[in-house]
Amino acid sequence: xxxxxxxxxxxxxxxxxxxxxxxxxxxxxxxxxxxxxxxxxxxxxxxxxxxxxxxxxxxxxxxxxxxxxxxxxxxxxxxxxxxxxxxxxxxxxxxxxxxxxxxxxxxxxxxxxxxxxxxxxxxxxxxxxxxxxxxxxxxxxxxxxxxxxxxxxxxxxxxxxxxxxxxxxxxxxxxxxxxxxxxxxxxxxxxxxxxxxxxxxxxxxxxxxxxxxxxxxxxxxxxxxxxxxxxxxxxxxxxxxxxxxxxxxxxxxxxxxxxxxxxxxxxxxxxxxxxxxxxxxxxxxxxxxxxxxxxxxxx
Amino acid sequence: xxxxxxxxxxxxxxxxxxxxxxxxxxxxxxxxxxxxxxxxxxxxxxxxxxxxxxxxxxxxxxxxxxxxxxxxxxxxxxxxxxxxxxxxxxxxxxxxxxxxxxxxxxxxxxxxxxxxxxxxxxxxxxxxxxxxxxxxxxxxxxxxxxxxxxxxxxxxxxxxxxxxxxxxxxxxxxxxxxxxxxxxxxxxxxxxxxxxxxxxxxxxxxxxxxxxxxxxxxxxxxxxxxxxxxxxxxxxxxxxxxxxxxxxxxxxxxxxxxxxxxxxxxxxxxxxxxxxxxxxxxxxxxxxxxxxxxxxxxxxxxxxxxxxxxxxxxxxxxxxxxxxxxxxxxxxxxxxxxxx
Numbered sequence: 001x002x003x004x005x006x007x008x009x010x011x012x013x014x015x016x017x018x019x020x021x022x023x024x025x026x027x028x029x030x031x032x033x034x035x036x037x038x039x040x041x042x043x044x045x046x047x048x049x050x051x052x053x054x055x056x057x058x059x060x061x062x063x064x065x066x067x068x069x070x071x072x073x074x075x076x077x078x079x080x081x082x083x084x085x086x087x088x089x090x091x092x093x094x095x096x097x098x099x100x101x102x103x104x105x106x107x108x109x110x111x112x113x114x115x116x117x118x119x120x121x122x123x124x125x126x127x128x129x130x131x132x133x134x135x136x137x138x139x140x141x142x143x144x145x146x147x148x149x150x151x152x153x154x155x156x157x158x159x160x161x162x163x164x165x166x167x168x169x170x171x172x173x174x175x176x177x178x179x180x181x182x183x184x185x186x187x188x189x190x191x192x193x194x195x196x197x198x199x200x201x202x203x204x205x206x207x208x209x210x211x212x213x214x215x216x217x218x219x220x221x222x223x224x225x226x227x228x229x230x231x232x233x234x235x236x237x238x239x240x241x242x243x244x245x246x247x248x249x250x251x252x253x254x255x256x257x258x259x260x261x262x263x264x265x266x267x268x269x270x271x272x273x274x275x276x277x278x279x280x281x282x283x284x285x286x287x288x289x290x291x292x293x294x295x296x297x298x299x
Numbered sequence: 300x301x302x303x304x305x306x307x308x309x310x311x312x313x314x315x316x317x318x319x320x321x322x323x324x325x326x327x328x329x330x331x332x333x334x335x336x337x338x339x340x341x342x343x344x345x346x347x348x349x350x351x352x353x354x355x356x357x358x359x360x361x362x363x364x365x366x367x368x369x370x371x372x373x374x375x376x377x378x379x380x381x382x383x384x385x386x387x388x389x390x391x392x393x394x395x396x397x398x399x400x401x402x403x404x405x406x407x408x409x410x411x412x413x414x415x416x417x418x419x420x421x422x423x424x425x426x427x428x429x430x431x432x433x434x435x436x437x438x439x440x441x442x443x444x445x446x447x448x449x450x451x452x453x454x455x456x457x458x459x460x461x462x463x464x465x466x467x468x469x470x471x472x473x474x475x476x477x478x479x480x481x482x483x484x485x486x487x488x489x490x491x492x493x494x495x496x497x498x499x500x501x502x503x504x505x506x507x508x509x510x511x512x513x514x515x516x517x518x519x520x521x522x523x524x525x526x527x528x529x530x531x532x533x534x535x536x537x538x539x540x541x542x543x544x545x546x547x548x549x550x551x552x553x554x555x556x557x558x559x560x561x562x563x564x565x566x567x568x569x570x571x572x573x574x575x576x577x578x579x580x581x582x583x584x585x586x587x588x589x590x591x592x593x594x595x596x597x598x599x600x601x602x603x604x605x606x607x608x609x610x611x612x613x614x615x616x617x618x619x620x621x622x623x624x625x626x627x628x629x630x631x632x633x634x635x636x637x638x639x
Contacts, residue, residue: 035461137339140622141347141615142577145595149347149607152599229467233581236469237596252473256585259473259489260481266473274470281465 030290039282046276050095057089061246069255069262081265082255091268094246098235098273101162102227108166109227110220113173114212120174121181122204132178135171143168144230151239161240165230169223176219177212184211214291221284228277248273325630332626336619343615344396344608345389351604352385392608401609406601411609414594419613421499422579422590428506429513429575434568437518438561441525445560446552448530456522464519468578472512472585479508491588499588509586516578517571524567525560532556562632569625573618 030036058075059065066073066080073079078087116135120128147164154160185191185208193203234240235249243250248269255265376382380391395402401411444456476482480489491505499505532538533548533556541551583592591610598606 133335136335137342140339140618141343141611142573142580142618144577144580145611145614146347148580148595148599149611150350152602152604152607153351225465232467233469237581237584239596239599252469259477263477263482267477270470270473274466277465277467278462281461285461 030287033286033290035282036286036290039279039284039286042275042279043283044279046095046272046279047099049092049272050099053092053095057086057092059086059089061085061090061093062244063089069258069265071262072264078264078268079262081251081262082258087251087262087265087268090246090251091248091272094248094251094269095272095276097158097241097245097247098228098231098249099276101158101165101231102224105162105165105227105231106169106220106223108162109169109223110173110216112166112170113219114177114216116170117174117177118181120178121185128178131174135174138171144233147230147234148237148239151234156234156239156242158241161231161234165227168230169226173219173223176215180212180215181208184208214287217291218284218288221280221287224280225277225284228273228280232273328630329627332623336623339619340612340616341393344393344612347608347611348389348392349385351608352381352388396612401612402605404606405603406598406606411605414606415591415609415613418589418591418594421493421588422576422583422592424499424506425509425513425579425582425588425590426572426575428510429517430568430572432510433514433517433575434521434571436514437521437571438525438564440518440522441527441564442529442552442557442560444522445526445529445533446548453526456526460519460523463515464523468512468516469581469585471515472508472582475508475511476585489586491586493589505586505588509582509588512582513575513578517575520574521564521567521571525564528563529556529560532560562629565629565632566622566625569622572621576614576617 062085064084065076065086066084068080068082068084070076070080076086076088078091081087081090116131120131147161147168150160150164193207231240232249232252235247236252238250238253241247241250243254251269252266255262259266373382380388383391392402399412401415403409404411404414407414440456440459444453447453476489478484479487487507488505489508491499491502491509493499493502493505529552533552535556538551538556541555542548546554579590580592580595582588583590584596587593591613594606595610597603598610
């Protein structure tokens, strides 16, 4: 999920849910899945660095510690960046922004998408049609173009970036949830529940919502991956998190000119961003496979 | 990543209609898609245009600069037509677009189209090259993976897609730059220097890394989609029947299953190309490649509203057009939808 392209965005996945089996079994198999385990370890390490890193930073993020693009030394193990700041300290401090922003943006996007998707799936008719057509229209504009225009007009406050990325998630999540609701509600056990007189909301609560849980979990994972790409990409353009804050994406932007002289200043933040996205994607893949979200791959 | 093309679009297609004149239904369906494409363009541009006029960040104040007197700002507003009602401004902008006139750049003072047209051409060069290489490659990977589900090739393709789909495109780009341009080997340019007025095609070396990056980003989605599609076809009854009649799996795959399996790939390819377009923004910035992505980033830095709107219009139009073509191609390739 490079964002729409990772910013190469990827597309609304259509998931079809297989026959439900006991939930506990499913969740146990999630924990046994190799992808989940490897993904959790990778993601865990990145989260630890992002959360506790600042406690171990030897220098202030904006302290001048050596000549620009100087290589590693005893006091600056990862060398010095373009402004003479310690790369290690900035790496240790630079993860918090992208972690919280990508998680919150994904959560907001998924909540919005789940609400709209359920409304469209349950109400259908004219309202459903409007929602789904609206999503289709919304997805025709490359999200990065939309975000850049809004940033140009309103500035780049972190909460605004989070909101914009969340807005980018909404149509994709809506489509997936809509598809899942239709899929579940056409199943025999749901149809028979309706036929035997359960009320609509009762049916939704007891039969449909539980089936949506795995779909929502997988969607959230995919959205985090997408958010990381988009937020880091914006920072890389110099249009995300503003200096002098330390941020992995921003570090790539700042040190672009030193790729041959001081590659560590770029490659380390780049590696951490990548590990975060790949780790979350592995977990998502593991969860999706174990909970039986078919994609033609579960043969 | 559970990526399967969604066939919602066809729910209202001729396939569901009563057995009336097939051709007429087909035209009506194409007409409907075309109409929706136009509505999409109008809605998107309307929303963006209103955002730029109604909301703060006044273009006139911006051009005039912070120290400008209110009179100067008012004069500029009048010259730009910003004193007219927003709706009127939108329709006059839209009218201009139909004549190929996207207004005047707030920064250069020249028509937006003089910068837009060559930039668009340059971006299309990247997109066409990446599509010509990436789309068939992705399809092949998917088909090979599906030919033997659970085999080594399938396993490799899966790892590739899970990892590659999570890696942001700029990571791939920087890695390639480091590998081939600045760090390990120094054989390709890291920056796409193209003298003004000439085409990047005259400097093929600058195209290699950006195109390669786009190819990598296009692989995971389409290869997975093709794999799923082929697996589904191979598990259908007619394949089992053909195998019972003694055809080898390879023959069945090549002669029967592939044709049907490629159909969902058409829409998948359309979406992929659309997404590659969005991906060019960051890539062109990284490589300083003179396309619409770089134009957009520069316009954002300078708050050049007419240029931004023009880029938004052409990218949306491109996305809509590609997907419309993919829809029509899919319909033509699907006998069920074609005749009914």
